[in-house]
Amino acid sequence: MDRTERWSNWSGSVKSMPRQIVKPGNIDQLARLVRDYGRDGRHVRVVGAGHSFTPLVQSDDVLMSLDEMQGVESVDTTAGRATVLGGTRLKKLGGTLFEHGVAQENLGDIDIQSISGAISTGTHGTGVRFGTLSTQVEGFTLVTASGEVLECSPERNPDIFKAAQVSLGTLGIIAKVTLRVVPAKRLHYQGNRKKLGDCLANLEQYKQENSHFEFFWFPYTDGVQAKFLNETTDPASKSSLWGDFNKIVMENGVYWVLSESCRLVPRLCKTVCRISTRSIANIDEIDYSHRVFTTPRLVRFQEMEYNIPAEHLSSVVNEIRECIEKYQFRVHFPVECRFVQADDIWLSPAYQRDSAYVAVHMYRGMPYRSYFQHIEEIFKRYQGRPHWGKMHTRTPVELSALYPRWYDFQRIRATLDPQGMFLNDYLRALFSADTPEDHDPSSIPGVSAKGELL
Numbered sequence: 488m489d490r491t492e493r494w495s496n497w498s499g500s501v502k503s504m505p506r507q508i509v510k511p512g513n514i515d516q517l518a519r520l521v522r523d524y525g526r527d528g529r530h531v532r533v534v535g536a537g538h539s540f541t542p543l544v545q546s547d548d549v550l551m552s553l554d555e556m557q558g559v560e561s562v563d564t565t566a567g568r569a570t571v572l573g574g575t576r577l578k579k580l581g582g583t584l585f586e587h588g589v590a591q592e593n594l595g596d597i598d599i600q601s602i603s604g605a606i607s608t609g610t611h612g613t614g615v616r617f618g619t620l621s622t623q624v625e626g627f628t629l630v631t632a633s634g635e636v637l638e639c640s641p642e643r644n645p646d647i648f649k650a651a652q653v654s655l656g657t658l659g660i661i662a663k664v665t666l667r668v669v670p671a672k673r674l675h676y677q678g679n680r681k682k683l684g685d686c687l688a689n690l691e692q693y694k695q696e697n698s699h700f701e702f703f704w705f706p707y708t709d710g711v712q713a714k715f716l717n718e719t720t721d722p723a724s725k726s727s728l729w730g731d732f733n734k735i736v737m738e739n740g741v742y743w744v745l746s747e748s749c750r751l752v753p754r755l756c757k758t759v760c761r762i763s764t765r766s767i768a769n770i771d772e773i774d775y776s777h778r779v780f781t782t783p784r785l786v787r788f789q790e791m792e793y794n795i796p797a798e799h800l801s802s803v804v805n806e807i808r809e810c811i812e813k814y815q816f817r818v819h820f821p822v823e824c825r826f827v828q829a830d831d832i833w834l835s836p837a838y839q840r841d842s843a844y845v846a847v848h849m850y851r852g853m854p855y856r857s858y859f860q861h862i863e864e865i866f867k868r869y870q871g872r873p874h875w876g877k878m879h880t881r882t883p884v885e886l887s888a889l890y891p892r893w894y895d896f897q898r899i900r901a902t903l904d905p906q907g908m909f910l911n912d913y914l915r916a917l918f919s920a921d922t923p924e925d926h927d928p929s930s931i932p933g934v935s936a937k938g939e940l941l
């Protein structure tokens with residue numbers, strides 16, 4: 488069961504050499520391992536699919552994966568509830584729920600993540616009447632640092648529940664999750680090209696009149712790709728070879744070739760943006776939700792994504808546009824804009840505010856630091872809260888000002904894990920400053936003394 492190997496996240500931005508990688512097969516084994524590690528003073532990070540861009544799961548001691556703890560344990564279609572093992576990947580989850588006639592109400596744009604990994608960073612999709620995936624959680628079975636198996640829900644250990652709904656793997660290991668599910672639904676996906684100005688002028692209408700609306704703006708152009716998803720009772724479209732070819736070869740293969748061209752000849756970025764805008768296809772298809780929400784993302788990139796109050800979206804997008812044009816950043820990936828309903832989860836970026844999420848990407852292997860740094864300054868001016876799984880340079884002091892329940896979270900974390908078994912250097916730096924005086928930005932791995940991405 489134990490082995491040592493190099494570990495790297497999806498984007499290649501985080502690498503580590505854990506002393507031990509373990510994959511418990513059931514909760515008893517998991518709890519026993521945690522008790523043993525606690526007794527020996529070991530440090531444990533738990534990994535899902537390794538799709539976070541920040542060093543959340545970097546470990547030089549134990550890296551625990553719940554890949555052997557996957558599957559749907561029970562589905563109660565009447566109550567609209569499903570209990571699933573913590574390591575279950577979203578793709579597998581979607582397929583199994585579908586066999587039971589139910590689905591997750593909303594998803595992000597890929598389904599590779601594990602359910603616990605997705606929840607732990609507040610992964611989200613889009614839709615003003617939908618919260619992040621963490622809001623779908625009705626209860627957890629958590630293995631804490633003492634090896635105790637703790638049930639938490641709004642009724643049992645409610646404070647721990649609110650803290651655990653977005654907790655970066657620092658409160659314990661989520662062994663099981665009970666999710667709210669909805670009857671399986673078909674979605675009508677309509678996609679087309681619009682002008683950025685028109686899209687921003689009609690934001691309110693697009694957001695309110697569609698269940699799920701998002702758009703991608705291509706730098707150096709006026710073009711956006713708009714995506715609208717709405718529930719329908721119409722039958723699913725026949726899957727076409729062309730559709731599959733388009734998703735895999737056109738959206739990924741051709742985009743990879745264009746991206747490599749930009750990496751080798753960066754001044755091609757503007758041309759590639761124009762080509763991408765012109766090739767935005769009209770899409771009109773119907774399928775079950777778990778298949779429509781997600782698409783294969785085979786071209787690797789680095790990403791920064793921020794949550795901002797929804798009402799600031801147009802201003803932020805306009806500022807991003809000015810910034811890219813002013814500094815002539817060599818970027819050909821679009822800026823992605825989505826919408827999420829407010830929630831009451833302590834460390835959720837959507838805490839108590841209806842939100843827009845804005846993401847910037849850079850093809851892997853191309854310089855991204857200066858670009859991200861300038862865009863982050865814009866997010867900061869609009870009370871931006873970073874996505875926990877994506878790159879940012881925010882300090883504990885800044886974060887504590889952005890999250891009203893920050894210290895409540897710290898209190899619960901310190902109570903459940905007084906020895907810091909579940910902390911690595913990155914998280915220790917993030918969660919250690921109790922006052923501004925304690926704060927030293929250079930103590931956050933990956934961030935310089937000036938607070939810049941290294």
Ligand SMILES: Cc1cc2nc3c(=O)[nH]c(=O)nc-3n(C[C@H](O)[C@H](O)[C@H](O)COP(=O)(O)OP(=O)(O)OC[C@H]3O[C@@H](n4cnc5c(N)ncnc54)[C@H](O)[C@@H]3O)c2cc1C
Nearest residue numbers: 535536537538539595596601604607610611655656661876
């Ligand atoms: C191509 C791509 C597309 C993406 N699309 C979206 C998107 O549409 N929307 C969005 O919001 N985000 C998106 N993300 C970000 C991604 O959803 C999050 O970073 C997510 O946390 C990754 O899930 P994971 O299973 O890979 O978890 P990991 O990255 O492996 O871990 C994330 C966190 O979860 C913790 N964790 C994992 N398992 C457990 C467990 N069993 N118990 C307790 N803690 C645990 C880890 O310790 C860590 O802190 C995307 C990322 C990529 C690379």
